[in-house]
């Protein structure tokens with residue numbers, strides 16, 4: 001992704017009410033933060049936030065947390081949320097490498113990974129958000145009856161992810177190599193990248209998986 005430095009983005013993030021800072025101190029306290037017991041769903045690598053904002057509007061009974069590494073992208077999501085003022089949506093600016101420090105065991109009910117960076121070089125495979133390393137991190141805080149949905153138009157990344165799911169012992173619920181022309185198309189909420197790549201004619205791959213059964 002080509003990143004432009006957005007002037008003032010760090011200052012905006014530092015003072016915005018929809019951004020949670022010192023996120024590691026929130027571990028185990030997210031329900032108190034939202035002041036309800038509604039399930040918590042997260043999107044890791046949410047970019048400019050279109051998907052998570054649309055989901056938060058559609059599902060006021062669910063709390064959403066969007067995680068994004070770069071300030072210059074996060075500000076676009078903050079701008080939208082500042083207009084929407086959705087009470088069930090906040091953001092964290094962080095690298096998801098440290099994600100298990102932010103959520104307590106069973107604190108998250110669902111994870112979304114949309115059009116995650118492919119990291120095409122083999123030596124960077126562990127940075128892919130669907131690598132065994134990341135799947136193992138998610139197990140630390142994803143509820144046993146929770147799940148994860150991953151969408152991408154990048155077939156090599158999707159094939160890699162299918163292998164990693166098996167290696168990490170997750171359960172495959174379903175997958176498709178062409179979501180928009182599949183039985184799962186109905187009700188699909190599009191992301192920014194999904195709209196862009198599907199308009200170019202790229203089929204969208206999607207998998208729904210569940211964490212390994214705890215022994």
Ligand SMILES: C[S@@+](CC[C@H](N)C(=O)[O-])C[C@H]1O[C@@H](n2cnc3c(N)ncnc32)[C@H](O)[C@@H]1O
Pocket residue numbers: 001044045046047048067068069070073094095096097113114115116117191192193194
């Ligand atoms: C290709 S964009 C997709 C954005 C959005 N999910 C969509 O589908 O339109 C991937 C996003 O993930 C973010 N990202 C990649 N690795 C990340 C990480 N380790 N932690 C947090 N965000 C990450 C990138 O900064 C980028 O904004």
